[in-house]
Amino acid sequence: MRRGDPAAVDAGGTGCVGATAVPATRPRRTDGFAPLRGYAALGDGRSVALVAEDGSIDWLAWPNLDSDGCLFALLDPDRGGAFTLAPVEAFTVQRRYLPGTNVLETVFRTESGSVRVLDALTLNGSRLGPVRELQRRVEGREGTVNLAWSVRPQFGFGKRRVRLGERAGVPVATAGSDVVAVISFGAGVPSATDGRIRGRLTTTPGSHSVLALCGAFGEPLVIPSAGDLAERFDRTLEGWRRWCGRLTYDGPWREVVLRSALALKLLVFSPSGAVAAAATTSLPELVGGERNWDYRYSWVRDAALTLGTLLRLGCTAEAEAYFWWLVQATQLTHPRLQPLYRLDGGPRASERALPLRGYRDSRPVRVGNAAATQQQLDTYGELLDCAWLHVEAGGKLDPDIGRRLAQVADLVARQWSERDAGIWEVRSAPRHFTHSKMLCWVALDRACRLAARGLIPTTRQAQWRLAAVECGRFIEQRCYSPTLGSYTRSAESEELDAGVLLGLLAGYGEARADRWRGTVDTIRGRLGRGDLLRRYTGDDGLAGHEGAFVACSFWLVEALARTGRVADAAALMDRLVGLTNDVGLLAEEIDPATGDFLGNLPQGLSHLALVSAAMAASEGIDHP
Secondary structure: OOOOOOOHHHOOOOOOOOOOOOEEEEOOOOOOOHHHOEEEEEEEEOOEEOOOOOOOEEEEOOOOOOOOEOOOHHHHOOOOOOOEEEEOOOOOEEEEEEEOOOOEEEEEEEOOOEEEEEEOOOOOOOOOOOOOOEEEEEEEEEOOOEEEEEOEEEEEEOOOOOOOEEEEEEEEEEEEEEEEEEEEEOOOEEEEEEOOEEEEEOOOOOEEEEEEEEEEEOOOOOOOOOOHHHHHHHHHHHHHHHHHHHOOOOOHHHHHHHHHHHHHHHEEEOOOOOOOOOOOOOOOOOOOOOEEEEEEOHHHHHHHHHHHHHHHHHHHHHHHHHHHHHHHHHHHHOOOOOOOEOOOOOOOOEEEEEEEOOOOHHEEEEEHHHHHHHOOOHHHHHHHHHHHHHHOOOOOHHHHHHHHHHHHHHHHHHHHHOOOOOOOOOOOOOOEEEHHHHHHHHHHHHHHHHOOOOOOOOHHHHHHHHHHHHHHHHHHHHHHEOOEEEOOOOOOOOOOOOOHHHHHHHHHOOOOHHHHHHHHHHHHHHHHOEEOOOOOOOOOOOOOOOOEEEEHHHHHHHHHHHHOOOHHHHHHHHHHHHHOOOOOOOOOEOOOOOOOOEEOOHHHHHHHHHHHHHHHHOOOOOOO
């Protein structure tokens, strides 16, 4: 087989993520929108593309994950632009990721034959290439299949005028100094009409064709040869397999855990080490509702879970890069923390609405996130827990960082008793949220531990201890309901919040104490919808309801394991891993009634929680 031959790619798998066969499906759309559950993700450490089951790439923010959309039919099928590639006759689809990679394989079957498409955002090769590159490699398998393809780039979420033309005989779309070339080899004669570059091809057994989007954003455009494209595709496969081969997890649920690790890697912004919460903006928590947020930022709240999970997976380099990104980003607002920062570490995330239709008419479509300006006291616990995990893993803290962490602890000692917007970033009035108080206690506890090691100044250690005691007393006296037998959502309320489970996971209190065991049972009983959990009861300042929050269900698995019910945790874990889509991805939420995905995707917190739950539930389980 020749180098770069799509038919050769199966042979090189590391076997670190198996390829589970899934039934073929007949893709469907409703009013132009594909089901969120049907999307697979591609990534290159800078951006993420989403591919629908029918072969249409409906999301691509270029050049970076948090840039304006270039393809965003996901948010507006008419105005958004897409890169379609599919048979012209009726077809079924079967998909998987090539083992150990984030390269997607789609097999289309028609009455006349079958064809395989491999999609990848490619990594750098040995020669000068485009700034960004998306490849689609087409291989004929059986019979003959007629396919049509079309590219409609829309720069700046459609705000910028796009011109179609040619450079060196290659079709291009330009907007100012930004340009995207549409490269094709063996994929028919491209034509530019109606704002699209399009073509047709016919496959036969063994035929090979290549389509590529090559982008330049204020730089010279590089037009690659077929050999250059093949080399970068091969290097991309090799790069993913090498990275996956370093992952160390070998317990139960190994396949889904490693697939989750690969999904998380898609959200790592390689220039800074930041980890985005999700790849998309404004996918709704309720179809037709207003709960639509931009998650293309890095949340401090996710930090300790991210760091701990990366370390336990053996991703030491990513964990270290993320920790130092966190230290740098938080310096800009020190000692106050914002809940979230941009992927380049900047603090600004001004929220505005775009004039787009929204996924299945869910408006507003937002970019930016006003939660950046909220007070969320739990973030301090996450930062100091991160520092503790970093040190426990052998990392260093220099004296300047130590002084800054001590100043953060001072701030927590002064402000833990204030109201805040809480973990779920409510847009109603601030409250004394229980989860926030528990994480303030964690912040003070970790500060004392770091001081005991001589890693941060010890002069105010006594004040931190006293504040921790007072904070704990507040939680036990005002945030626990004897009636419910559970910690509550906030002080003096009878509302519930699955987020308090994170207090248990972070080490607040004794895990097997009656109060925690009762809390786990009450939350499961009252917030449960089958195996899924809603986030909370009570008002949040927004209209409408939402689906079940995926991460909460995995936190429940971990909480069951930590409170001593490992078999129960494992059984629940067995059922929850079946909620991933056909290629192993998870969104933020799931509709308990239909199983439909809701919210942004792929969602980092969902995959982080899955990995952490698998590790917790596997402790005490005999496995090969």
